[in-house]
Amino acid sequence: MSGIFEESALNGMTLRNRIIRSATWEGMCDSSGASTPQLEKCYQDLAEGEVGLIITGYAFVRGDGRQYPRKMGLDKDALEGPMRRLTDRVHKAGGRICVQLVHAGGQTTSAMAGRQPLAPSAVKAEQFDEMPAPMSLDDIQNVVLAFGHAAGRAKAWGFDSVQLHAAHGYLINQFLSPHTNLRSDDYGGPVANRARFLMETYRGVREAVGSSYPVLVKLNGSDFLEGGLSPDDAVTVAGMLDREGIDAIEVSGGTPASGDRTPVRRKIKRRDQEGYNLGLVPDIREKVRCPVMVVGGFRSYDLLEEVLEKGEVDYVSLARPFIREPNLVRRWRQGNTTRARCISCNKCFKPGFKGEGIYCVVEREEREKSG
Ligand SMILES: Cc1cc2nc3c(=O)[nH]c(=O)nc-3n(C[C@H](O)[C@H](O)[C@H](O)COP(=O)(O)O)c2cc1C
Ligand code: SF4
Numbered sequence: 001m002s003g004i005f006e007e008s009a010l011n012g013m014t015l016r017n018r019i020i021r022s023a024t025w026e027g028m029c030d031s032s033g034a035s036t037p038q039l040e041k042c043y044q045d046l047a048e049g050e051v052g053l054i055i056t057g058y059a060f061v062r063g064d065g066r067q068y069p070r071k072m073g074l075d076k077d078a079l080e081g082p083m084r085r086l087t088d089r090v091h092k093a094g095g096r097i098c099v100q101l102v103h104a105g106g107q108t109t110s111a112m113a114g115r116q117p118l119a120p121s122a123v124k125a126e127q128f129d130e131m132p133a134p135m136s137l138d139d140i141q142n143v144v145l146a147f148g149h150a151a152g153r154a155k156a157w158g159f160d161s162v163q164l165h166a167a168h169g170y171l172i173n174q175f176l177s178p179h180t181n182l183r184s185d186d187y188g189g190p191v192a193n194r195a196r197f198l199m200e201t202y203r204g205v206r207e208a209v210g211s212s213y214p215v216l217v218k219l220n221g222s223d224f225l226e227g228g229l230s231p232d233d234a235v236t237v238a239g240m241l242d243r244e245g246i247d248a249i250e251v252s253g254g255t256p257a258s259g260d261r262t263p264v265r266r267k268i269k270r271r272d273q274e275g276y277n278l279g280l281v282p283d284i285r286e287k288v289r290c291p292v293m294v295v296g297g298f299r300s301y302d303l304l305e306e307v308l309e310k311g312e313v314d315y316v317s318l319a320r321p322f323i324r325e326p327n328l329v330r331r332w333r334q335g336n337t338t339r340a341r342c343i344s345c346n347k348c349f350k351p352g353f354k355g356e357g358i359y360c361v362v363e364r365e366e367r368e369k370s371g
Pocket of ligand 1: 022023024025026056057058100165167168218252263264265295296297298317318319320321348349352358
């Protein structure tokens with residue numbers, strides 16, 4: 001049982017409360033993937049707003065793992081200067097920062113990836129037209145190495161932890177899911193085989209950062225998709241990661257192919273629509289010893305308080321509410337505990353796609369109306 005504002009530690013990383021900023025692509029890096037003053041300001045605001053842990057937007061570990069515009073990169077040593085400025089700025093503002101490592105796999109285009117997208121099998125991703133190329137064993141080993149190198153850079157450049165993005169239909173999730181993984185070699189078939197790429201990636205990352213550095217994972221507790229990763233298989237994968245020494249599992253759910261059960265659901269208006277991945281947590285928690293986080297639609301202070309105090313989960317993660325209110329945690333701590341003002345409309349993606357960087361469009365429209 002924990003209170004929202006109780007301090008804790010994850011493998012030596014102290015956190016001032018139990019509220020996490022879940023990874024949110026900001027579209028604020030430059031074309032090489034380097035941090036910019038715009039991104040520094042965004043994270044400084046979150047740190048000053050007293051978020052317990054800021055998980056960065058997804059960062060590609062190799063150029064062919066890119067996706068949306070102005071995404072963060074960790075694929076080359078030349079990014080060191082701007083990345084160190086970013087982590088310094090968060091630390092000076094009293095925050096903690098974890099970088100999310102990703103390879104987009106088939107969820108991209110050759111225009112963004114610079115080559116035909118790679119994937120476990122030739123299965124098109126829902127929102128992209130291009131057929132990806134099935135990965136050879138060499139491809140697999142090289143991407144595993146790229147994750148390790150990226151994690152080593154992250155540690156050296158001052159990030160307090162790393163998170164593997166194994167959710168939302170990206171490459172690791174593509175391997176986990178029977179919907180996108182049709183392989184008949186050691187990386188396909190039964191769940192232990194579909195999890196092999198994730199486990200090799202985890203081991204490569206662990207080797208790069210050592211045992212006393214926090215390594216987290218964002219895992220779908222279900223793909224909410226016919227033929228996708230099932231809740232039972234997700235529990236098995238969580239148990240495998242736990243046994244190998246993962247420091248925390250953040251539970252999410254869905255992929256862009258999951259209809260109205262995507263990871264970023266719209267119109268969270270009532271309290272009973274909040275916490276839409278919470279139902280996936282008990283079975284995972286029963287199987288693992290490591291702390292568990294959950295993300296998806298949390299908006300009400302009293303719901304966070306309830307799930308933490310009842311001990312249903314160890315940390316609660318939010319994404320969109322912090323786009324509208326970077327100071328949300330401080331506001332709640334200071335006693336104004338009204339619901340987060342985000343209305344879950346997803347309009348914040350639009351300026352990101354235009355290359356401006358995300359912002360709360362609703363907030364800006366309201367400000368402009370009121371003159
Ligand atoms: C603009 C935007 C960008 C996102 N980028 C990422 C990302 O880079 N990595 C990730 O794991 N999830 C990403 N997400 C999903 C969020 O982390 C989160 O899982 C989802 O929005 C549900 O939480 P919420 O209801 O608190 O927003 C993004 C969501 C939004 C709105
Ligand atoms: S545009 Fe604003 S209100 Fe709409 S989802 Fe994004 S942050 Fe929330």
